[in-house]
Every structure is written in structure tokens, then in C-alpha cells.
Amino acid sequence: MPSPRHILRVASTRLTRRIARRWGAGFPMHCVIEPAKCGGTWLSQMLADCLRLPLPRHSLLPIAMPAVLHGHWPADPRLPNVVYLTRDGRDVAVSLYFHILRRATTPGDPVAGPRRRLLERLAGPGVAIDDARAMMPRLIEFVHTPGRSRHAVWAEHVRGWRACPGVTHTSYEALRADTAGELTRILRALTGADPDPWLVGVTVEKHSMQRQTGRTAGEEDRTSFIRKGVVGDWKNYFDLECRRLFDRLAGDALIEFGYEPDRSWVDRETPADRGPGGDVSAGAGPAAPSASPARS
Numbered sequence: 001m002p003s004p005r006h007i008l009r010v011a012s013t014r015l016t017r018r019i020a021r022r023w024g025a026g027f028p029m030h031c032v033i034e035p036a037k038c039g040g041t042w043l044s045q046m047l048a049d050c051l052r053l054p055l056p057r058h059s060l061l062p063i064a065m066p067a068v069l070h071g072h073w074p075a076d077p078r079l080p081n082v083v084y085l086t087r088d089g090r091d092v093a094v095s096l097y098f099h100i101l102r103r104a105t106t107p108g109d110p111v112a113g114p115r116r117r118l119l120e121r122l123a124g125p126g127v128a129i130d131d132a133r134a135m136m137p138r139l140i141e142f143v144h145t146p147g148r149s150r151h152a153v154w155a156e157h158v159r160g161w162r163a164c165p166g167v168t169h170t171s172y173e174a175l176r177a178d179t180a181g182e183l184t185r186i187l188r189a190l191t192g193a194d195p196d197p198w199l200v201g202v203t204v205e206k207h208s209m210q211r212q213t214g215r216t217a218g219e220e221d222r223t224s225f226i227r228k229g230v231v232g233d234w235k236n237y238f239d240l241e242c243r244r245l246f247d248r249l250a251g252d253a254l255i256e257f258g259y260e261p262d263r264s265w266v267d268r269e270t271p272a273d274r275g276p277g278g279d280v281s282a283g284a285g286p287a288a289p290s291a292s293p294a295r296s
Contacts, residue, residue, distance in 0.1 A: 003110070008060045015062035017073060025080035027066045030190060033073055035157045037095035038087035039172040042207060043186075044070040046179075047083070049203045050187055050195055075160030083186055084161045087172035088259045089154040089250050090234035094132075097139045101130060133272060136237045137245050144249040155253035173231050179204045235270040242272070 020029050030047060034040035048055035048068040055068045063069065073079070104115035119129035122138040129135065146153055161167060168189040174182045180200050187195040205211060238246065243266045247254075254260045 005060065009058060012059050012062050013071070016059070016064075016069065017071070017076075017079075019062060019064050020069060020080060021076065021078040023064070027064075028081060029063075029066065030068045030081040030083065031073075031079050032068060032070045032083050032085060033079075033161065034070075034085040035087070035092060035154045036072055037092050037099055038085050039175060040070050040072075040085055043083070043085055043170070043175065044068050046183055046203050046207050047186070047190075049206065050183065050199055051190075072157075074157065075164050077164045077166070081190055082161075082164070082166070083168045083170060083190070084164075085170055085172065085175075086158050086161075086257065088231070088234065089253060090238060090246060090259075091172075091231065092154055093136070093140050093143060093246070094234050094237050096143060097132065097135060100139075101132075104129065133237055133239065136242050140242060140245050140249065144246075155250045158253065158257060176231050179208075235272065237272050238270055239272040240266075243267075243270075 020031060024031070030051065030053070032040050032044040032047060034043075044055055047053075051068065053066055053068050055070065056063050057070075100115050100119060103109050103111055104119055106112060109115075116129070119135070122142055123129050123131075123135060124138075127134050127138075142148055144153055144155075146156070162169070168186055170182055170186055180197075183204060184195055184197075184200055187200070247263060247266045251260075251263055251266070254265075255262065
């Protein structure tokens, strides 16, 4: 049964969204929206610092003030000042698996029990929940089947927001490739003015992986919310079975969103095909898809 705290948080989030729809433009509110595990926390923190606004997190009360809001809300043209962040759906699946696993195995985590039970149901007999490569096809099918997961189906979520007018679009890949440049572009789209380059630089450095974790991108820590910080990590976990499964469920979206030119990626060998031990270099992966126009 959900705890009173959880019930309050859910109610607060719903009220905050209603407030944002009706009055958010006047405060103003800025909404960072993403499917799960696309880097939304990172982007929200940087925007909040540059805009000099609070970033309320896990509030038990609804927000009704100038703020940066971060959520996974479905497409809604009534929300103000939306920055929509997406990421390669294959990397989303890998990141989401490790996020669920971390919470399932962290002593004292309030959702450890439900997350462990979820992974055990997906694993079935004879599969350990921490066997990432064995779990990956189960996780892919789970999160891409409408109605099975509380997480939005990646392709549907992205398509919905791409169809919304007046949204500033960006991607995890673009932010990783040129954090300062992409952050500057987003701020210019939101405010209509060029941001202070010094402030952007200080903010990017403050929220860099090195500063936040003491690790460089590609150095993995599975116990950390910021696990690895690279583009293309899916290649280490998507064997041929996973590639065929993802292609069947969301392969058209990879092409539509610019992550692949065609379906030939399915037959290209990856480190996952060679078994444990292979690992792609930090930052490897598809080129960042070009962002949509800042305002459409």
C-alpha cells in the first residue's frame, strides 16, 4: 500500500501540473520534460542555476511560484516554456534497468521491495536480477508494452512532444557533445536573450560528471544515480536478440528521430555479441540527431 508521503507527492505533482497549465507562463515556470533516464535532472539543475530559479524536488506541496519543473508528463500544449529532452531509446533502456536495479538493491531505499519484486517477475526462474545481459530483453519488452510499465513508452512519449508547438527540443547526445553550446541555445530560446557566457561555463563545470562524482564519463559506478554518463552504452548489452526485439518494438522510431539511417544497425556486431568483457569506448555511439528548431 502506498505510504502517506507517496500519496501526498502524487497529489502535489498533479496539482502543480494544473497550476503550470493555467498560470505557469505568468510566474514564470519552465518545464523540463523527458521520458525516463534521458538526463533531465542534469539539464534541470543547469537551467535552474542559469535562470536563477529554484528547482523543487519531491515536494509534498504543489508549486505555485517562479521555478524550473522537471517531469515525465505526457504531451500537453498548455504547459509553458517547455524544454523537451530525449535520448536514444536503446540507451534509455540500459540506463533504466540499472536505475531500477540500484533502487532494488539499496538497503533502506523506500521502494527497494517493489523494485526487487518487479525485477524478479521479469527475470523468471534461473535468471539473476543483476545479470544485465540476460535481463535486458525482458526489460525492453516490459517498458515498450503499453500499460505494463508506469514509465511512458519511449517512442510514444517522444512523438507526442514532437507534435506540440512552441517547444524547445534538445537531446542527451547534443548536451554531451557540446554542453555549453547546447545550454546556451536552450537559454536563448527560452529568454530571447544571449546568456552570460561566464555563467554558462561555471554552471556546466559545476554540474559536470567529474565535479558531481569524481569520475570521468565512461567510469562506471552502478551504485550511483549518475552511473556512467556516456552515449552508446547500449552496445555493451544489446546482443542480436535484443537488437531484433528493440527493432520490432521501436525500430521505426530510431529512424524517425534520427538515431539510425536505416535498420542495418540490427545486424552489426556489438561487444555484447562477444560476451562479457567487451566494452565500447566512452562517448561512442550514434551521432547526436539534429535538434528540432528552438521554437516550432
